[in-house]
Amino acid sequence: MSNTIKLPQKLMLLGSGELGKEFVIAAQRLGNYVIAVDRYDNAPAMQVADCAEVISMLSADDLEAVVTKHKPDLIIPEIEAIRTEKLQEFAQRGITVIPTAAATNYTMNRDRIRELAHQELGIRTAxxxxxxxxxxxxxxxxxxxxxxxxxxxxxxxxxxxxxxxxxxxxxxxxxxxxxxxxxxxxxxxxxxFINFEIEITLLTIKQWNAPTIFCLPIGHRQERGDYQESWQPAAISQQQILQAQTIAKKVTDALGGAGIFGVEFFITKDEVIFSELSPRPHDTGMVTLISQNLNEFELHLRAILGLPIPHIELLGNSASAVILATEKLDAIVFTGVAEALAEKDVDIRLFGKPTAHPYRRMGVALAKADTVEQARAKATKAASKIKLHSLNQ
Structure with a gap:
């Protein structure tokens, strides 16, 4: 990455969900041109991007066609289900893939990243x-x-x-x-099965020409394998934070490139155990939309463009809680938004997904408070007030 940074750049986002939507917003605030790509039309990031393409990202031919058409400066995967061998081919042709084409290939499947951590780097895993x-x-x-x-x-x-x-x-x-x-x-x-005290995400920002830096750890709770709420900062010791940072840096150094990595850990009474890694903004990191001066999407953008990140500041004890669909719906409308926003230091993000089905994440409630516990309660209460309905009902 050159030390001379020129904007705008043309960014191609592969995967256009809610995380991609927030990234597009961050990218456009600095004047960049974004092509949002996904397997279905009107995906959340497409609604705010400069243009959109609907393709199968598991098709090498479709990827070739869309990259040839738009000639992006950077390709930024937002999901795992991509023909990663094709990304490696693009990299050989001089197109920058974030964080790298090889890293995307490693992290596409849980088996590869687990083997990298455990077998090659000697890191404790389950x-x-x-x-x-x-x-x-x-x-x-x-x-x-x-x-x-x-x-x-x-x-x-x-x-x-x-x-x-x-x-x-x-x-x-x-x-x-x-x-x-x-x-x-x-x-x-x-x-x-790890009997952990808390599960955390350590947002790790790898930069082209500056040291790796970290956000404060984010605690999270899952159901059905999917995140339900997250909070920052997680209540772990400074020693545990340093252990997690050491492990995260070791893994991300092995992967290379630049950008934000969501590195997950199990924290037990005696150990900090590496769990998983995503080479992109993390769903649990949506709490940073309210908790930090620079959210995870802005940090990802700055890192991949080579822009400086002089300071990451926690703005207060914060939490997020997901807004889930409970039934299959088309032409969705929301009620309860005004009631949710009536409380101080609460914010809402509705993702704009065109359809709903049970347990699909349709939005997130965000809250700040004097304590993490209070913030979690406020976010959960706000999320519970928002209901989904069909416009045709």
Whole structure:
């Protein structure tokens, strides 16, 4: 990346969900031109981008056509389900892929990043194994022991994840994981169940020509493998923070490039255990839309463009809570937004997804307060006030 930074640049976003939407907003505030790409029309980021393309990102031909048409300066993947071999080809042709084409290939599947951390870098992870058939899953689950966690090696936002308490639940977990697998993969990972005190995301910002820096750790809670709420700062010790930072830097240094990485950890009474990594803004990091002077999307943009990040400041104890759909809906309208916004230091983001189905994330409530506990309560209360309806009802 050159030391001479010229704006605007042409950015191609592969994946146009709610995280991509916030990134597009950040990019356009600095005058950049953004092409939003996804597998369906009117995805959230498309609604604010300069132009949009609907393609299959698992098709090398579709990717070739859209890159040839638009000639972007940078390609920025927002999802895992991409033909990553094609991204490596683009990189060989001189197009910058964020954070790198090789890193995107590594992190597309949970198996590759787990093996990089555990086998190549010697980092402590949960015990794990893989299965490509139900029979293999039964054998590996028994070898690792119960309870364990089963999930697809490639999925979106934790979908397809189950906690398996005994042998009689293995088949159900297999079916759920395969049904929610993204891309070509029919492979699942089985993990040791870690009895953690808290699960955190450490947003790690890798820069082209400056040191790696970190946001304060973000605590989060999941259900069905998907994030439900997050808060910042997470209540862990300074020693645990330093351990997490050391591990995160080791993994991101191995991946290279620049941008923000969402590095997840299990924090137990005695250990800081690496869990997963996403080479892009993280869903739990949406709390930074209210908690920091620079949110995770602005930090990602600055890092990939080589712009300075002189200071990251926590603006207050903060939390986010998701707004979920409870039924299948088209032509969606929301009620309760005014009631949610009536309380001080509460904000709402509605993502603009064109359709809803049970448990689909449709928005997020954000809150600040004197304590993290108060912020969590305010965000959860605000989210509960917002209801989804069909315009046709």
């Amino acid at each position: 015990k794990y194994g893989y299965a490509v058939t139900l029979a293999e899953l039964v054998d590996i689950s028994q070898a690792i022991g119960f309870p364990n966690v089963v999930k697809p090696v490639m999925s979106s936002s934790g979908k397809g994840q189950s906690v398996v308490l005994g042998k009689e639940e293995v088949e159900t977990a297999w079916n759920y994981a395969i049904a929610n697998s993204r891309g070509d993969s029919q492979k699942v990972i089985v993990e040791e």
